[in-house]
Amino acid sequence: xxxxxxxxxxxxxxxxxxxxxxxxxxxxxxxxxxxxxxxxxxxxxxxxxxxxxxxxxxxxxxxxxxxxxxxxxxxxxxxxxxxxxxxxxxxxxxxxxxxxxxxxxxxxxxxxxxxxxxxxxxxxxxxxxxxxxxxxxxxxxxxxxxxxxxxxxxxxxxxxxxxxxxxxxxxxxxxxxxxxxxxxxxxxxxxxxxxxxxxxxxxxxxxxxxxxxxxxxxxxxxxxxxxxxxxxxxxxxxxxxxxxxxxxxxx
Amino acid sequence: xxxxxxxxxxxxxxxxxxxxxxxxxxxxxxxxxxxxxxxxxxxxxxxxxxxxxxxxxxxxxxxxxxxxxxxxxxxxxxxxxxxxxxxxxxxxxxxxxxxxxxxxxxxxxxxxxxxxxxxxxxxxxxxxxxxxxxxxxxxxxxxxxxxxxxxxxxxxxxxxxxxxxxxxxxxxxxxxxxxxxxxxxxxxxxxxxxxxxxxxxxxxxxxxxxxxxxxxxxxxxxxxxxxxxxxxxxxxxxxxxxxxxxxxxxxxxxxxxxxxxxxxxxxxxxxxxxxxxxxxxxxxxxxxxxxxxxxxxxxxxxxxxxxxxxxxxxxxxxxxxxxxxxxxxxxxxxxxxxxxxxxxxxxxxxxxxxxxxxxxxxxxxxxxxxxxxxxxxxxxxxxxxxxxxxxxxxxxxxxxxxxxxxxxxxxxxxxxxxxxxxxxxxxxxxxxxxxxxxxxxxxxxxxxxxxxxxxxxxxxxxxxxxxxxxxxxxxxxxxxxxxxxxxxxxxxxxxxxxxxxxxxxxxxxxxxxxxxxxxxxxxxxxxxxxxxxxxxxxxxxxxxxxxxxxxxxxxxxxxxxxxxxxxxxxxxxxxxxxxxxxxxxxxxxxxxxxxxxxxxxxxxxxxxxxxxxxxxxxxxxxxxxxxxx
Numbered sequence: 001x002x003x004x005x006x007x008x009x010x011x012x013x014x015x016x017x018x019x020x021x022x023x024x025x026x027x028x029x030x031x032x033x034x035x036x037x038x039x040x041x042x043x044x045x046x047x048x049x050x051x052x053x054x055x056x057x058x059x060x061x062x063x064x065x066x067x068x069x070x071x072x073x074x075x076x077x078x079x080x081x082x083x084x085x086x087x088x089x090x091x092x093x094x095x096x097x098x099x100x101x102x103x104x105x106x107x108x109x110x111x112x113x114x115x116x117x118x119x120x121x122x123x124x125x126x127x128x129x130x131x132x133x134x135x136x137x138x139x140x141x142x143x144x145x146x147x148x149x150x151x152x153x154x155x156x157x158x159x160x161x162x163x164x165x166x167x168x169x170x171x172x173x174x175x176x177x178x179x180x181x182x183x184x185x186x187x188x189x190x191x192x193x194x195x196x197x198x199x200x201x202x203x204x205x206x207x208x209x210x211x212x213x214x215x216x217x218x219x220x221x222x223x224x225x226x227x228x229x230x231x232x233x234x235x236x237x238x239x240x241x242x243x244x245x246x247x248x249x250x251x
Numbered sequence: 252x253x254x255x256x257x258x259x260x261x262x263x264x265x266x267x268x269x270x271x272x273x274x275x276x277x278x279x280x281x282x283x284x285x286x287x288x289x290x291x292x293x294x295x296x297x298x299x300x301x302x303x304x305x306x307x308x309x310x311x312x313x314x315x316x317x318x319x320x321x322x323x324x325x326x327x328x329x330x331x332x333x334x335x336x337x338x339x340x341x342x343x344x345x346x347x348x349x350x351x352x353x354x355x356x357x358x359x360x361x362x363x364x365x366x367x368x369x370x371x372x373x374x375x376x377x378x379x380x381x382x383x384x385x386x387x388x389x390x391x392x393x394x395x396x397x398x399x400x401x402x403x404x405x406x407x408x409x410x411x412x413x414x415x416x417x418x419x420x421x422x423x424x425x426x427x428x429x430x431x432x433x434x435x436x437x438x439x440x441x442x443x444x445x446x447x448x449x450x451x452x453x454x455x456x457x458x459x460x461x462x463x464x465x466x467x468x469x470x471x472x473x474x475x476x477x478x479x480x481x482x483x484x485x486x487x488x489x490x491x492x493x494x495x496x497x498x499x500x501x502x503x504x505x506x507x508x509x510x511x512x513x514x515x516x517x518x519x520x521x522x523x524x525x526x527x528x529x530x531x532x533x534x535x536x537x538x539x540x541x542x543x544x545x546x547x548x549x550x551x552x553x554x555x556x557x558x559x560x561x562x563x564x565x566x567x568x569x570x571x572x573x574x575x576x577x578x579x580x581x582x583x584x585x586x587x588x589x590x591x592x593x594x595x596x597x598x599x600x601x602x603x604x605x606x607x608x609x610x611x612x613x614x615x616x617x618x619x620x621x622x623x624x625x626x627x628x629x630x631x632x633x634x635x636x637x638x639x640x641x642x643x644x645x646x647x648x649x650x651x652x653x654x655x656x657x658x659x660x661x662x663x664x665x666x667x668x669x670x671x672x673x674x675x676x677x678x679x680x681x682x683x684x685x686x687x688x689x690x691x692x693x694x695x696x697x698x699x700x701x702x703x704x705x706x707x708x709x710x711x712x713x714x715x716x717x718x719x720x721x722x723x724x725x726x727x728x729x730x731x732x733x734x735x736x737x738x739x740x741x742x743x744x745x746x747x748x749x750x751x752x753x754x755x756x757x758x759x760x761x762x763x764x765x766x767x768x769x770x771x772x773x774x775x776x777x778x779x780x781x782x783x784x785x786x787x788x789x790x791x792x793x794x795x796x797x798x799x800x801x802x803x804x805x806x807x808x809x810x811x812x813x814x815x816x817x818x819x820x821x822x823x824x825x826x827x828x829x830x831x832x833x834x835x836x837x838x839x840x841x842x843x844x845x846x847x848x849x850x851x852x853x854x855x856x857x858x859x860x861x862x863x864x865x866x867x868x869x870x871x872x873x874x875x876x877x878x879x880x
Binding site: 149 | 268271272275286287289290291292294295339342343344345346348349350351352353355356357358359360361362378379381384385388390392393395396398399431461462463494495496497499500589593597600601603680727729730772773775777778780781
């Protein structure tokens with residue numbers, strides 16, 4: 001395959017508390033490069049456009065097929081997994097920045113602990129008696145209900161939806177779309193329903209559902225096309241019902 | 252005295268199952284992972300997980316699952332663990348289902364099952380084509396629940412560097428490095444479980460594995476005395492899509508659901524595939540293996556592709572093409588979309604072509620190590636493994652356990668599709684139970700680890716880091732890793748020969764020397780990824796030597812290990828009872844007498860020392876050669 005020169009602008013940061021700066025690189029690469037493979041090529045010989053040898057760029061990658069969620073970053077201003085960002089489809093110079101809203105560790109590597117915290121806050125799990133066989137499966141789930149649930153179970157915690165959300169960030173306690181969608185998924189499960197009230201109370205508290213400003217950025221950037229705003233809408237109805245229950249009691 | 256505690260290294264399916272089982276028994280677990288655990292390579296498993304539910308009117312049986320697994324691995328796996336795993340598979344599925352895993356459903360709302368390779372019955376549970384992701388998330392959620400209850404502590408972004416062994420050689424903890432601050436610290440534990448996954452990156456980039464599947468953690472255990480077993484058996488998955496950076500897996504489920512493999516009958520036929528008439532297509536798997544067709548076992552399918560492309564010259568994709576078509580275009584788009592959506596999406600995104608309208612172009616890629624850390628088992632009276640025996644999944648280092656792809660236990664010489672999610676989950680569960688028994692058996696009078704041991708080990712590891720950071724040679728570890736992958740692919744791949752394996756061993760020694768003088772290119776003391784990479788690369792080269800030396804010593808063909816010079820062909824068109832076939836069976840028996848044995852590799856300063864162990868054949872003795880015709 002023919003080689004072409006690829007122009008990159010990368011926002012770098014040496015430490016969490018240091019000042020970011022930009023560096024430019026031109027490297028020769030194939031048209032079928034994606035951003036992860038391009039950064040791999042660059043780390044072999046990291047020399048800037050002005051001939052300065054610099055430290056290899058730090059970023060996170062693992063599966064390279066858009067299922068692990070590790071490699072998300074801001075590419076030409078859009079949050080997305082970098083492994084599926086094909087160079088041929090990007091305007092140059094290609095601008096790479098760390099995923100916004102999350103603390104930078106170094107260069108393009110960020111700390112997404114807040115997603116994990118959010119999942120804990122909304123109790124995104126099914127309470128089971130233990131990891132042993134009870135000689136019984138879970139209740140049946142019809143194919144159409146399965147199809148709706150499966151969309152949410154493909155969330156890989158990449159954080160793109162949170163990065164794009166104007167309400168989420170260091171300035172706010174908002175959980176963000178990804179953990180909310182998992183609350184919707186767990187509430188739909190036949191036994192997950194048993195803890196629905198607890199989950200709804202968690203998202204009715206500070207930083208919960210009412211912080212969503214309905215900008216709809218999340219659903220536009222989700223690489224797995226998860227209907228995040230639909231989940232948020234469904235949760236809105238569930239919390240309304242819950243609020244009435246809380247006020248009037250269960251009869 | 253405080254409660255015994257456990258360290259688990261690795262947060263894929265195996266590690267998380269072990270964590271859950273140990274924490275459930277009331278012992279605190281500290282979980283170490285290079286990254287957030289839900290990014291582990293288990294998410295890349297696509298097609299499904301095997302368990303006999305017999306819901307498809309095919310009279311499927313657990314006995315048949317056992318036989319298919321044993322024969323698929325050409326009898327090299329110890330049989331009691333295989334038996335126990337197949338028997339427990341339905342219970343594991345039920346447990347996953349209770350966790351909320353989104354398994355695909357039948358119209359009645361029950362678990363659906365599909366066909367996979369090397370079997371004749373629909374036995375594979377699945378969640379679309381992202382089964383591994385769904386199973387991992389199921390256990391990840393349970394671990395998070397335990398974490399919120401204070402039963403589990405996660406150390407994500409930490410790298411395991413070495414074991415802490417006491418004066419009696421018992422494992423008493425680990426030394427690990429914080430991948431952000433590069434702090435090297437010792438962690439004491441009463442037992443350690445290594446669940447670090449596979450070593451597919453030895454073949455990078457022609458591998459389907461994630462970039463963190465280096466095998467480095469297993470290699471570090473090996474270098475401290477843990478045995479490696481059957482490392483020469485490495486699976487090449489027949490259907491991966493091309494890519495200069497990675498070969499992306501196209502699940503065997505594509506064939507299980509009706510996909511067909513073919514090439515044009517005329518060499519160099521450049522017509523668009525859809526315009527080539529049926530009569531001019533060579534559906535070679537269906538012709539070579541009429542009984543199993545496109546879902547023949549992976550080793551056979553990968554070699555058939557090699558034969559058709561390299562020997563018959565029928566490959567597609569440019570001059571000397573090495574690809575073949577995987578064709579789904581004749582199937583119902585809505586059905587395939589619901590069952591295989593995730594892989595269709597991968598192909599569309601990375602190849603820019605829709606597999607529903609154009610056949611996919613695929614070829615074999617390094618996929619899964621059958622071999623790995625040697626682990627023990629205790630045979631039970633019924634021929635399976637003794638529940639709760641502390642011997643199950645114990646390595647030869649007391650207190651060190653292994654589970655998941657980094658162990659060698661279940662797949663013999665070749666793994667059947669959809670048995671890996673099963674073995675990862677099952678072995679994690681068993682290892683967890685085994686560790687609990689081990690902890691309960693520890694005397695209360697155990698002496699604490701002498702402080703000098705962790706101190707010395709920390710100093711040794713810091714010195715390794717300092718040496719690497721100081722080196723100013725001309726090579727970079729990144730370039731050396733590329734050469735390692737190219738070497739392994741070319742000389743320790745699908746088809747092997749002794750002269751090439753000999754030369755590979757020599758070249759590995761050169762790579763090892765070159766790495767010693769490589770320059771990291773950075774001396775940052777914060778999140779220095781080059782340092783971690785260079786350390787892992789050194790461990791990968793050691794592991795590559797184990798694979799290569801085992802392959803060189805084994806003069807036979809068995810499963811994924813194929814040396815044509817020692818091939819005993821099945822007589823064409825002859826079956827059991829025919830004198831020619833019976834003569835073949837005699838030769839097969841004679842070969843088994845010499846080679847049906849487990850390779851054990853022990854680390855020495857002069858390279859791996861090989862010895863052999865008998866295989867436990869007590870469940871299904873080898874009287875029938877594997878035959879997929």
